[in-house]
Amino acid sequence: MAEMLIDAQFMKSPMPVLRAARALRGMAAGDKLRVLATDPEALGDFRDFCQTSGHALVAASETRGVFSFTIRCQVEATL
Numbered sequence: 001m002a003e004m005l006i007d008a009q010f011m012k013s014p015m016p017v018l019r020a021a022r023a024l025r026g027m028a029a030g031d032k033l034r035v036l037a038t039d040p041e042a043l044g045d046f047r048d049f050c051q052t053s054g055h056a057l058v059a060a061s062e063t064r065g066v067f068s069f070t071i072r073c074q075v076e077a078t079l
Contacts, residue, residue, distance in 0.1 A: 003032045009066060013041040017049045020071065024055060027073040032058075035069045042067050 004023055008016035016037040023033055035046070043060060046069045050057040059070040 001030045001032065002027065003034065006033065006035045008042075009036050009038045011037065011039065013039050013045055016042050017045045020046070020069075021049065021053070024053075024071065024073050024075075029073055029075060031073045033071045033073065035071070037067045037069070038065055040067075042069070046071070 004027065006016075006019050006023060008019050011019075016035055016039065020033060020035050027033065035042075043062075046057055046060065049055075050071060053075070055074050056072040057069065058072050059068070061068050
């Protein structure tokens, strides 16, 4: 299982989620994606995205204004 990191700090909503969605399309089921963001709206955006896309939001935290989201890919990529 692979793990990827996207630094989306200082990007406004919905850019962090759009970057995550693009990355997840190329990942295998079970792979993890960690996204760093500073936009406070990102928390709701990632919860909604994971609920509608079928991916699992396994962790969300905030430290000094930087949000960290860990998403487990639940959908096998189709090429």
